[in-house]
Amino acid sequence: MTETTGKAEFAVFEEEVAHNPLRRIQHFLHAYPTVVPFIVLLTGTVFFAALVGGKFFAPFNLSLILQQVTIIGIVGIAQTLVVLTAGIDLSVGAIMVLSSVVMGRLAIISGLPVELAFVLGLATGLLCGLVNGLLIAYVKLPPFIVTLGTWSIFGALNLYYSGSETIRQQEIAGVAPFLQFMGTAIKLGGARLTYGSILMVLLAILIWYVLNRTAFGRHVYATGDDPDSARLAGIDTGRTLLAVYATAGVICSLAAWALIGRIGAVSATAGGTANLDSITAVVIGGTSLFGGRGSIIGTLIGALIVGVFRNGLALAGVQVLWQEFTVGALIIVAVAIDQWLRRVSQ
Amino acid sequence: MSAPILQARDLVKRFGRVTALDHCDFDLYPGEILAVIGDNGAGKSTLIKALSGALVPDHGEIVLNGEKVNFTSPMDARRLGIETVYQNLALSPALSIAANLFLGRELRHSGPLGQVLRLLNRREMQKQARRHLADLGLLTIQNISQPVETLSGGQRQGVAVARAAAFGSRVVIMDEPTAALGVKESRKVLELILNLKKRQLPIVLISHNMPHVFEVADRIHINRLGRRLCVVDPKETTMSDAVALMTGAKKPPPETVH
Numbered sequence: 001m002t003e004t005t006g007k008a009e010f011a012v013f014e015e016e017v018a019h020n021p022l023r024r025i026q027h028f029l030h031a032y033p034t035v036v037p038f039i040v041l042l043t044g045t046v047f048f049a050a051l052v053g054g055k056f057f058a059p060f061n062l063s064l065i066l067q068q069v070t071i072i073g074i075v076g077i078a079q080t081l082v083v084l085t086a087g088i089d090l091s092v093g094a095i096m097v098l099s100s101v102v103m104g105r106l107a108i109i110s111g112l113p114v115e116l117a118f119v120l121g122l123a124t125g126l127l128c129g130l131v132n133g134l135l136i137a138y139v140k141l142p143p144f145i146v147t148l149g150t151w152s153i154f155g156a157l158n159l160y161y162s163g164s165e166t167i168r169q170q171e172i173a174g175v176a177p178f179l180q181f182m183g184t185a186i187k188l189g190g191a192r193l194t195y196g197s198i199l200m201v202l203l204a205i206l207i208w209y210v211l212n213r214t215a216f217g218r219h220v221y222a223t224g225d226d227p228d229s230a231r232l233a234g235i236d237t238g239r240t241l242l243a244v245y246a247t248a249g250v251i252c253s254l255a256a257w258a259l260i261g262r263i264g265a266v267s268a269t270a271g272g273t274a275n276l277d278s279i280t281a282v283v284i285g286g287t288s289l290f291g292g293r294g295s296i297i298g299t300l301i302g303a304l305i306v307g308v309f310r311n312g313l314a315l316a317g318v319q320v321l322w323q324e325f326t327v328g329a330l331i332i333v334a335v336a337i338d339q340w341l342r343r344v345s346q
Numbered sequence: 347m348s349a350p351i352l353q354a355r356d357l358v359k360r361f362g363r364v365t366a367l368d369h370c371d372f373d374l375y376p377g378e379i380l381a382v383i384g385d386n387g388a389g390k391s392t393l394i395k396a397l398s399g400a401l402v403p404d405h406g407e408i409v410l411n412g413e414k415v416n417f418t419s420p421m422d423a424r425r426l427g428i429e430t431v432y433q434n435l436a437l438s439p440a441l442s443i444a445a446n447l448f449l450g451r452e453l454r455h456s457g458p459l460g461q462v463l464r465l466l467n468r469r470e471m472q473k474q475a476r477r478h479l480a481d482l483g484l485l486t487i488q489n490i491s492q493p494v495e496t497l498s499g500g501q502r503q504g505v506a507v508a509r510a511a512a513f514g515s516r517v518v519i520m521d522e523p524t525a526a527l528g529v530k531e532s533r534k535v536l537e538l539i540l541n542l543k544k545r546q547l548p549i550v551l552i553s554h555n556m557p558h559v560f561e562v563a564d565r566i567h568i569n570r571l572g573r574r575l576c577v578v579d580p581k582e583t584t585m586s587d588a589v590a591l592m593t594g595a596k597k598p599p600p601e602t603v604h
Contacts, residue, residue: 214464215452218445222438232400232436234421234450292440344496 029337030344033286033293036337037301040284040330044305048312056315059191066197069307071096071262073200074255075274076281076299077207078248083282084211085224085244086291087136087143092252093274094154095128097267099253101162104266107176108167114176122253128154129249130242137241151275162268169264183261196258200300203251208296220244224291280306280327284334288342305330349412351376351548352397352428352517357406359392366392367403368572371604374517379539379549381559381580384569385592390552391521393569397550398430398519399423410516421450429514433521435506439495444468444475446494447509478512479504482541500531507538511547518542519550524558536562556585568592576602 029035049056075092082089103121106112112120128150135146172179182196211217222230223237231237259271285302287294306327313323354372358365366389374380384390395401397408399417408415410426417423420430437446453467453474454460460467472490479490484504494502503523510518520539524532532555539562542549553559559566560580568575568591575591576598590596 213466213468215454215466216464218441218449218452218466221441222449225438225440229434229436229438230449232420232430232432232434233438233446234424292438 026341026344030341033338033341034295034298034301037284037286037298037305037334041301041305041308044308044312048308048316052312052315056312059189061311061315063191063193065304065307065311067192067194067262068311069303070194070196070200071255071259071271071274072277072281072306073300073303074196074203074258075252075278076285076303077200077203077296078251078255079278079282080285080287080294080296080299081207081211081220081244081251082143082248083224083279083287083289084220084291084294085241086227086289087224087241087244088147088279088289089132089143089245089248090147090275091128091132091151091154092248092255092278093271094151094158095125095249095252096255096259096274097269097271098128098154098158098161098256099125100256100259100266100270101158101268103179103256104167104172104176104260105162107179108171108266111175114178117176118178118257121256122250125249125251125253125256126246127249129246129252132249133242133245136245137238158268164268166268167266172260172265179257179260179266180264181261182258183264194261196261199254199258203254204296204300207251211296216240216243221292226292277306280331283338284330286334286338288338289335290342293338302334348376350374350409351411352550353409354393354397355407355409357393357396357403357408359389359396359401359403365572367396367406369406370569370573372397372567372574373577373604374548374550376548377543377546378564379543379551379562381551381553381563381566382569383553383556383559383566383588383592388569388592389572390569392572394430394519394521394550394552397423398428400430424513427514427516428519429510429517430519431503431506431510431521431523433525435502437494437502437506440493442491442493443479443497443505444472444490446505447471447475447478447512449509451513474512475508478508481545482508482511482538484508498531499527500534503527503531503535504538507535507542511542511545514547517548517550519552521552522554523551524553524555532558556588560585560588568598570594574604577604578602 055061075096078092079089099121102124103117106117106120107114132147132150135141136143182199183194185192185194211220219230219235219240222235223240227237260266263270281303282299283289284305285298287298309326310323313326350373352374354370357367357370359367370389370393372393382390382393396403399420399422402418415426438449441449448471453471455465455467459465475490494505497505523535527535536558539549539551551559551563563580566578566580566588568578568588570592578588587596591598
C-alpha cells in the first residue's frame with residue numbers, strides 16, 4: 001500500500017509491481033499454480049522420450065501409462081476434494097477395496113443380480129464416507145486420526161467379509177462381466193483406451209464443474225481456507241465437510257469398479273498403495289495440504305507425472321528403487337513450492 | 347427521536363461463573379452511528395455477538411423494528427438485514443473479491459441451468475460486486491477476480507465493509523474496524539463509515555480508539571461491568587470523561603442514564 005492520501009488512492013487495488021524477477025515468477029505461479037506440475041510433466045515426457053527413444057511415444061506405451069494412472073487418478077479426485085478442505089483421507093484405498101469385494105462377493109458368491117451388487121458396492125463407499133464425515137464434521141475429531149482408524153477398520157471388515165479369498169477372472173467373466181466393463185477398451189491404432197480411463201476423465205470434469213461452477217464448490221474452498229471465516233460468512237461448514245467425505249467415499253467405490261476392470265479379478269489385497277499414491281498425486285499436482293488451494297486438473301497431472309516417471313525409468317532399465325526415490329523427491333519439491341507460493345501474501 | 351430500529355432489553359449471558367452481560371440494555375436509532383465502548387471485559391463483544399446472532403443470550407429480548415426476534419445463528423440476523431463486519435473480517439483469503447462478497451449467498455443462473463445444474467451466475471456476481479464497491483468509492487478496482495490475500499489490510503477491510511453494506515438492509519455492526527490498520531488506512535475506513543451513514547444505514551461501531559469514536563459517532567454507549575452505564579453525546583463530553591466513565595473513575599451524570 002502506498003503512503004498517499006485521498007479517496008482515490010485507497011480505492012486503487014493495484015497489482016503490486018514486482019521488480020525482482022523471482023518475485024514476479026512467484027506471483028505468476030501463485031495465480032496459476034497448475035503451471036508447475038504441467039511444466040514438470042512436459043519436461044519429464046521430453047526427457048524420457050529423448051532417453052528411451054521412440055518406444056516411449058509408442059501409442060501402446062502411452063495408453064499403458066494412462067491405464068496405470070487410472071485407479072490413482074480416480075482415487076486422487078476423491079482425495080483432492082478432501083485435501084481442499086484441509087483434511088486428509090487415509091482410508092480411500094481401504095474403501096475402494098472393500099467396495100470391490102462387496103460388489104464381487106454379492107454378485108458371484110451370493111448370486112445377487114450384478115446391478116444390485118454394484119449399487120450396494122456404491123452404497124458401501126457412501127456409508128464409509130459418511131462414517132468418516134460424521135466423525136470429522138460433527139464429533140470434530142482430526143481427519144488424520146479418524147481416517148487412520150477407519151483405514152484399519154475398513155481393512156479388517158474387508159478381510160472378515162472376503163476371508164482373504166480372491167474371486168478369479170473367469171468366475172466374474174462367467175456370471176457378472178458387467179463388473180469387468182471398465183477394463184474393456186476401445187482400440188485406436190496401437191493404443192488401448194479403457195473405459196476406466198474414460199470414467200476417470202468424466203469424473204474429473206464433473207468434480208471440476210462442481211468445484212468451480214457451483215456454490216458448493218466455493219464453500220469447499222472456503223471451508224479449507226479458513227473455517228472460522230467461512231462459518232461467520234454463513235457457510236454450514238459441518239454439512240460441507242460431511243458432503244465432501246461422503247462424495248469421496250462414492251468416488252472410491254467407482255474406483256473399485258475400475259480396479260476390478262484393471263486386474264480382472266476381485267482381490268482383498270489389491271490396491272494396497274492407493275492411499276499414499278493418491279496423496280502423492282494430489283501433492284505433486286499442486287494442491288495444498290493446508291487446504292483452500294488446488295485443482296482437479298492438477299491432481300490428474302500429478303498422477304500422470306508419477307505414471308510417466310515410473311514408466312520412463314522402467315523403460316530406461318532403471319531399478320524400481322530409483323523410481324521410488326524419484327517420486328519421493330518430487331513430493332518434497334512440490335510441497336516446498338507450495339510453501340513458497342503461500343508466502344506471496346505476506 | 348423516532349423509535350429505535352434495534353433494541354435490547356435486560357440481556358443476561360453467563361459463561362460458567364462469569365457474568366458477561368448483566369441485565370444489559372441497548373438502543374440504536376435510525377440513521378445514526380452509535381459507538382459502543384467499554385473497558386476489557388465490560389461485555390461489549392458479548393453484547394455485539396448477541397445482537398448479531400453469534401451467541402444466544404440466557405435471558406432478555408432483542409427487538410428489531412418493533413418486532414421481537416430470536417437469533418440462533420449469524421444467518422438468522424443476516425436474513426433480517428443485520429450485517430456484521432467481524433474483527434477477523436470473515437473473508438476467505440484464496441477466493442476472489444467477488445466470490446467473497448457473495449460468499450454464502452451466491453447467485454445462480456435462472457432456469458434449469460441454475461436449478462438443475464446449480465450453475466453460478468459469475469458474470470452477474472462480478473457486475474454487482476463492482477457496483478457495490480463503486481457505491482463506497484472503492485471504484486478503481488482493476489481486477490475483481492483477484493484473490494483477497496493479495497490486498498492490503500485496509501483494502502480487505504474495504505471488501506468486508508462493502509459486503510456488509512451490500513446486504514445489510516437495516517443495521518451494520520462493525521467490530522474494531524480500525525484496530526489492525528495504520529493511520530492512513532484507518533482514515534479511509536472512517537470515511538467509509540461516514541459514507542454508509544449518508545446512505546441512512548444505522549451503524550454500531552465497537553472501538554477502543556477514542557479519537558475515531560469521537561470523530562464519527564452520534565452517540566456513545568458506554569458499557570461497564572456487563573451493563574449499559576450511560577449513553578453520552580460526543581459533542582458534550584470529553585474523551586477523558588468518557589475514559590473515566592468507562593473505567594469507573596467517574597460517576598455518570600444522571601441525565602445520561604436510561
